[in-house]
Amino acid sequence: MAKKMHDTPNLDQLExxxxxxxxxxxxxxxxxxxxxxxxLGQLETSYRTKKGYWKGxxxxxxxxxxxxxxxxxxxxxxxxxxxFKDAAEFHTLRIMPPPxxxxxxxxxxxxxxxxxxxxxxxxxxxxxxxxIMMQGCTTENVQKAWDEINEMGFDMGxxxxxxxxxxxxxxxxxxxxxxxxxxxxxxxVVNTFLDDIHRPSLPxxxxxxxxxxxxxxxxxxxxxxxxxxxxxxxxxRTDEAMAKKWFARHSMDQLVNDIVARCPTKTFQLRxxxxxxxxxxxxxxxxxDTHAIEIDNHDCVRCMHCINVMTGALAPGEDKGATILVGxxxxxxxxxxxxxxxxxxxxxxxxxxxxxxxxLGQRIIDFFAENALEHERTGEMIERIGLASxxxxxxxxxxxxxxxxxxxxxxxxxxGWDDEVARINxxxxxxx
Amino acid sequence: MNQPVQMRxxxxxxxxxNKPYLHPVLAKNYGQWKYHxxxxxxxxxxxxHSGDEVWSVRAGTQRQMDVHTIRKLCDIADKYAESRVRFTxxxxxxxxxxxxxxxxxxxxxxxxxxFPVGGTGNSISMISHTQGWxxxxxxxxxxxxxxxxxxxxxxxxFKREEMPNRVHISTSCCEINCGGQSDIAIIxxxxxxxxxxxxxxxxxxxxxxxxARCPVAAIRPAMVNGKPSLEIDESKCMCCGACYPPCPxxxxxxxxxxxxxxxxxxxxxxxxxxxxxxxxxxxxxPNNPPRWPEVTEVVKRxxxxxxxxxxxxxxxxxxxxxxxWQRFFEKTGLPFTKYLIDDWRGSRASLNAxxxxxx
Numbered sequence: 001m002a003k004k005m006h007d008t009p010n011l012d013q014l015e016x017x018x019x020x021x022x023x024x025x026x027x028x029x030x031x032x033x034x035x036x037x038x039x040l041g042q043l044e045t046s047y048r049t050k051k052g053y054w055k056g057x058x059x060x061x062x063x064x065x066x067x068x069x070x071x072x073x074x075x076x077x078x079x080x081x082x083x084f085k086d087a088a089e090f091h092t093l094r095i096m097p098p099p100x101x102x103x104x105x106x107x108x109x110x111x112x113x114x115x116x117x118x119x120x121x122x123x124x125x126x127x128x129x130x131x132i133m134m135q136g137c138t139t140e141n142v143q144k145a146w147d148e149i150n151e152m153g154f155d156m157g158x159x160x161x162x163x164x165x166x167x168x169x170x171x172x173x174x175x176x177x178x179x180x181x182x183x184x185x186x187x188x189v190v191n192t193f194l195d196d197i198h199r200p201s202l203p204x205x206x207x208x209x210x211x212x213x214x215x216x217x218x219x220x221x222x223x224x225x226x227x228x229x230x231x232x233x234x235x236x237r238t239d240e241a242m243a244k245k246w247f248a249r250h251s252m253d254q255l256v257n258d259i260v261a262r263c264p265t266k267t268f269q270l271r272x273x274x275x276x277x278x279x280x281x282x283x284x285x286x287x288x289d290t291h292a293i294e295i296d297n298h299d300c301v302r303c304m305h306c307i308n309v310m311t312g313a314l315a316p317g318e319d320k321g322a323t324i325l326v327g328x329x330x331x332x333x334x335x336x337x338x339x340x341x342x343x344x345x346x347x348x349x350x351x352x353x354x355x356x357x358x359x360l361g362q363r364i365i366d367f368f369a370e371n372a373l374e375h376e377r378t379g380e381m382i383e384r385i386g387l388a389s390x391x392x393x394x395x396x397x398x399x400x401x402x403x404x405x406x407x408x409x410x411x412x413x414x415x416g417w418d419d420e421v422a423r424i425n426x427x428x429x430x431x432x
Numbered sequence: 433m434n435q436p437v438q439m440r441x442x443x444x445x446x447x448x449x450n451k452p453y454l455h456p457v458l459a460k461n462y463g464q465w466k467y468h469x470x471x472x473x474x475x476x477x478x479x480x481h482s483g484d485e486v487w488s489v490r491a492g493t494q495r496q497m498d499v500h501t502i503r504k505l506c507d508i509a510d511k512y513a514e515s516r517v518r519f520t521x522x523x524x525x526x527x528x529x530x531x532x533x534x535x536x537x538x539x540x541x542x543x544x545x546x547f548p549v550g551g552t553g554n555s556i557s558m559i560s561h562t563q564g565w566x567x568x569x570x571x572x573x574x575x576x577x578x579x580x581x582x583x584x585x586x587x588x589x590f591k592r593e594e595m596p597n598r599v600h601i602s603t604s605c606c607e608i609n610c611g612g613q614s615d616i617a618i619i620x621x622x623x624x625x626x627x628x629x630x631x632x633x634x635x636x637x638x639x640x641x642x643x644a645r646c647p648v649a650a651i652r653p654a655m656v657n658g659k660p661s662l663e664i665d666e667s668k669c670m671c672c673g674a675c676y677p678p679c680p681x682x683x684x685x686x687x688x689x690x691x692x693x694x695x696x697x698x699x700x701x702x703x704x705x706x707x708x709x710x711x712x713x714x715x716x717x718p719n720n721p722p723r724w725p726e727v728t729e730v731v732k733r734x735x736x737x738x739x740x741x742x743x744x745x746x747x748x749x750x751x752x753x754x755x756x757w758q759r760f761f762e763k764t765g766l767p768f769t770k771y772l773i774d775d776w777r778g779s780r781a782s783l784n785a786x787x788x789x790x791x
Contacts, residue, residue, distance in 0.1 A: 010722040014577050017584030020546055022576045025498030046565035046574065047721045050687035054569045055680060062439040071567060092567060098450035101519040105506035107453065108517070112499035121499045125519050128562060128610045135496065135567055147440050155445045166447070167521065173450070173458045174478055174486065174528075176465040183450050191446035198444065214702035218521060221700055221707050222613050229702075242467065258744050262704050305703045309745065312467025312479075330609045332674045333647045335776055336709050375645065 002034045003086075010047035011040060029121040036120055038084035039136065042075055045083070059091050059139050061146045065199040067094050067156030068142055089138045090120070094131035094157035095149060096190075099168040099183035099210075101126060110152055118145035129207075130167035131157040155194070161375075162200035163193040163365070166224075168210035169217040176311060177304065178212035179230025179320040180348035186210045188354045189228075189361050196365065203372035206365055213316065214304045220328070220339070225368075225378040226361055227325040227339045228348075234317035235297040236307065238285035243313035247287040255287070259306050267299035268306050285313065321347040324357075326364060326390075327379030337379035340387070342394075344401035360394075367393050397427075455516040455528035457486040473593045474549035475535055487535050488526045489513075491547040492558050492583070492590060495523035496566065496576050504545055512538040522558040522600070524551045550591035556599040556735070557590065559583060562610040570677050571605035572620035572690040573719045578603050581723040582618075585732060589739075596742030596751065599735065600699075607672050613698030613710055615748035616734060618727055621693035621715045622671040622684050625650075625664050629681035633661040637679035645674050692717040692727055696734060696760075697749035708749045714766045730766070737763045756790040 005027070014023040026043075030036040042053055059070035069092040075083045082088040097103075111132070115121055120136025127133040132154075137145055146156070157165035166189070169175065171182035189208055196202060209220030212230040220227035247255065260270055276284045276292050283295040295306075297317075307314045324346065325339030343360065347353045364378070367390070372381040382390050391398055400406075451459060461480035468478040476488040494501070505525055509517045512534050513527035520526065525547075527538055539549050551557040559582060562568065564575030582601070589595060602611030604619045611617060633639070639662055643651050650668035654661055662675075662682070673684040684690070694717070698710030713734075717726045741763065742751040752760050761768045774782045 011577075013722045014580050017580070018546075018548065018587050019580055019583035020492065020494040020501070020548075021580055022494040022496040022498075023580075025494060025496070025501050028500050029498045043565060043574075047577070050573070050690075050719055050721065051685060052565050052568060052571040054567065056569045061442065063442040069567075071569065090567065096447050097519075098448045098453050100450050102450045102453040102455075102458075103517055103519075104453050105509050105515040105517070108502055108506050112502050116499050122496055123499070123502060124496050125493070125502075125523060125525075128560065128612065130521075143439075146442075150443055150445075153445060153448050155447070156442070169521075170518065172463040172465075173454055174465060174488070176467050176478070178463065178465070181463065187447045187449065194444050194446050197446075198442075216700045216702060216707070219612055219700040221702075222698075222709075223700075254744070262745060264704055301702075303702050303704055305745070308703055311469075315467075330612065332608055332672070333645065335778070336613075338707055338709075373644075374641065 002030055002032055002037050005030060005037055006041035006044060006084075008040055008044040011044050026122065033121065034086040035136070035138075036087075036122075038087035039090065039120065041084040042073060042087055045075060054090065059142055061143050061156070063198075064156055065201075066159040066162050067198065068092070069094065069159060070139075087136075090135070091137045091139065091142055093119075093134040093137065093142065093146060093149070094127065094129070094159060094165060095134060095154050096157045096165050097126060097130065097132050099186040100170045100173050101167075102173065107152070111149070114145055114148045118148070129157065129165050131165045156198060158197040158200070158205070160200040161202045161204050162198075162206070163190070163196040163202070164205050164207045165197070166190045166208045166210065167218050169212050171210075171212040175212060177215065177230075177307065177316060179232055179316055180212065180228075180322055182210045182212045182230070185228060185322075185348055185354060185357060189358055192358050192362070193365065202365070202369050204375050204377055206368060206378065208361065214302055215308065221325055222328045222330070222336065222338050224328050224339065225326060226364060227328060228322045228357065229325065230316075230320065231302045231323050231345065232317035232320045233345060234319040235281065236283045236295055236300065237315040237317060238283055238293075239313055239315070240285050243285045243287050243293065243310065246310050246313045259309050262305055264303050264305070265299045265301055267296050269294045283314075321345050321349075321353075322357075324360065327377070327382050329377045329379045333375075334380050334383060337377075337383070339379070340382075341399075341402045342391070342396060344399055363394050453516065455486065455514060455530075457484055457530050458516075458528060460484065461486075470553050470593070471532075471535075473555060473591055474539070474552055476552060477532075485530070485532075487529050487532060489529065489535060489538050489542070489549060490520070490524050490526050490551045491542045491549050492551055492587075493523055493525055493547065494576070494580065495558075495561070505547070508538070508541050508545070512541065520551075522551070522560050524558050548587055548591055553593040554595045554597055554599075555590055555593050556586050556595060556601065560600065560602040560611050560614065562603065562605050564605045568605060569680075570673070570685075572622065572673075572685045573605045573692070574721060575603055575605055575611075577722055578618065578724050578727070582728055582731065585728050586735075589735070595735075595739055597745050597747045599738075599748070601731070606676075607674075613700055613707075615696065615698065615710075616731055617695040617698065617710050618731065619693050619695060620690055620719070622673050622686065622690050623716075624686055624689040625666045625669040625671055626673070626675060626682040626684040627686075628656075628662060628664070629683060630656040630659060630661040632681040633679065634659050636681055637662070642675050642679040642682070645678055647672060647674060651675055687719070690719055691715055692719055692724070694727070694730055694734070697752050699747050699749050701747075704745075704747075704750060705753070712772055713760070713764075715771065734764050734766075758790055
């Protein structure tokens with residue numbers, strides 16, 4: 001039995017209502033732990049005063065420079081002693097999850113046992129970075145908890161100016177839209193940079209994220225420095241039986257209003273069967289005895305909308321791979337940035353393909369490490385130096401897929417134009 | 433003499449393989465899935481090219497879970513789902529089962545223990561959120577509590593699929609916005625420059641780093657009361673709080689003047705239009721724990737109008753693109769103020785350089 005609970009009139013109100021309550025969970029832990037009794041005391045104080053009371057510090061585990069988020073209370077009495085002394089330290093261990101966040105219950109139970117023994121018993125599944133967040137541990141117990149978690153086969157995630165923990169979608173494990181082996185790419189890339197995860201020494205954080213298709217369920221385009229988003233080059237695949245089944249359950253109104261009208265490039269058309277074109281870039285499928293869908297894949301931007309609406313009837317092509325976008329981030333300091341295209345398409349099938357992805361990541365991180373200012377993300381660095389300089393440094397050929405439009409101002413010195421055209425032509429010639 | 437303590441060296445094993453953790457049907461059909469449908473809200477039914485089928489039942493959690501809650505979820509997985517679970521990016525848990533007969537008993541068990549089943553398709557899914565007062569060192573507000581209060585109000589839409597398209601909501605306790613881009617975001621918006629504790633700056637802060645951190649160059653080194661400190665040009669400061677993490681004596685959080693803003697129309701998916709950033713549509717809402725009723729009221733109002741007016745498959749951003757911002761503000765009753773006109777870098781791109789006006 002733990003000590004007596006503090007009064008928590010504010011937090012008590014978060015036990016009402018139908019959604020699962022973290023306060024109820026904390027109170028259950030507080031029955032056995034003075035630690036959580038005092039945590040609730042401090043949290044209730046925050047609810048009353050509308051102020052936070054944690055500060056950072058330096059706590060780590062032997063051999064690593066990051067991965068623990070230290071928290072010490074700042075809520076002190078007039079003598080400088082913690083008001084809630086049993087929760088004066090509340091550190092978090094960031095642990096990297098398996099790709100797709102799959103678990104067996106034995107593993108989850110083992111996490112629970114370890115964290116009940118050494119920590120608060122509070123685990124967030126998962127933090128915004130994708131980590132398993134083992135929340136609430138004293139400085140003394142951090143190493144003990146870590147040793148046991150590490151012996152389970154789990155490793156620490158990133159924090160600070162480091163390569164960070166990554167995320168990948170459910171992907172090939174359970175999704176028909178998967179365009180590459182997300183889990184394999186995730187592990188192959190991230191496990192190359194373990195030194196940069198565990199020993200922070202970059203200008204600022206660097207994040208990889210892996211989404212299997214352009215629906216981007218991992219939000220990689222705006223949440224990662226290097227987004228690997230699945231796509232395909234050949235034609236959308238069709239299945240007539242499923243297309244007819246879809247149409248039988250829906251209507252012409254829905255087909256026209258929900259798909260034809262919503263195709264961003266208007267390449268998805270409804271035609272009478274007798275008028276359907278054929279050709280190397282055309283996908284077509286009958287939806288009933290008189291009408292068919294026709295898609296000219298040259299005009300398709302692989303947005304996924306029609307495939308999302310008619311899953312099974314339509315599917316990504318077979319020549320699959322990924323688009324790589326670089327520089328996504330949130331507000332501070334220069335404002336939000338989406339990642340932008342740096343590699344329009346790369347295959348991700350063989351081990352050699354994966355090595356090329358790793359190599360690209362390595363070269364981007366090396367350039368970032370050498371050229372970014374302190375606390376500058378890749379997107380901000382590219383904004384400062386221009387995408388063309390970044391491409392030059394990485395020896396990546398400029399490609400019109402990298403821009404929404406060409407330049408709209410004349411403010412560029414172009415005396416290298418003829419040489420550049422000659423170089424591109426020579427390269428083209430050599431390739432043929 | 434004492435022996436030196438032998439420290440255990442970490443095993444630098446990295447991201448673990450997920451294969452041992454996959455549900456057997458998922459492992460067997462890896463990369464072979466053909467299509468899926470949704471027999472009811474909260475349930476995904478995936479069919480493989482091999483003919484195998486799997487049903488995934490999705491339930492909401494509180495994300496910050498005590499071990500008792502996790503063990504309860506494990507008990508349910510052991511009983512129904514071959515001891516395998518997975519989590520979504522929005523902290524929902526998924527149980528995979530290999531026969532349709534197991535779906536309803538599993539749903540009943542989850543609901544019995546207070547885990548709402550839903551969050552699929554055109555529902556309002558769990559709110560993606562941050563740490564807040566529970567664990568963050570720079571929070572202007574709480575996260576878990578605000579999310580709990582909101583989800584209590586939105587749970588009906590979590591369990592149904594009646595919105596025009598999926599709705600992703602996030603909350604963030606400072607302007608860094610760890611919650612991320614979403615259809616609706618609730619984010620702290622500070623309204624006063626930081627109050628500087630000059631006694632502490634010299635000892636706690638690396639002053640050049642703090643000066644460099646300011647997006648508008650409003651911070652400069654200064655001697656205050658004979659001590660090296662920093663000063664702020666308050667006419668330049670836009671109260672973003674970027675100086676606070678590297679220098680805690682730059683106290684930006686203010687119980688009364690740190691307000692909440694609401695943003696709409698962010699999306700990460702490439703479906704239909706390109707991914708979009710969200711836009712601020714209102715601010716000045718009070719930071720009012722424990723249940724933030726003023727925020728909930730505005731969020732519900734926006735969701736209500738969107739649900740009534742949005743066409744099938746229109747995400748929040750698609751809907752606003754069709755009806756225009758003028759009508760968005762009219763329908764939601766939110767005031768359009770001069771503060772919503774962007775003046776940050778690149779802002780001209782957000783002005784209306786045309787005569788396209790809806791009347």
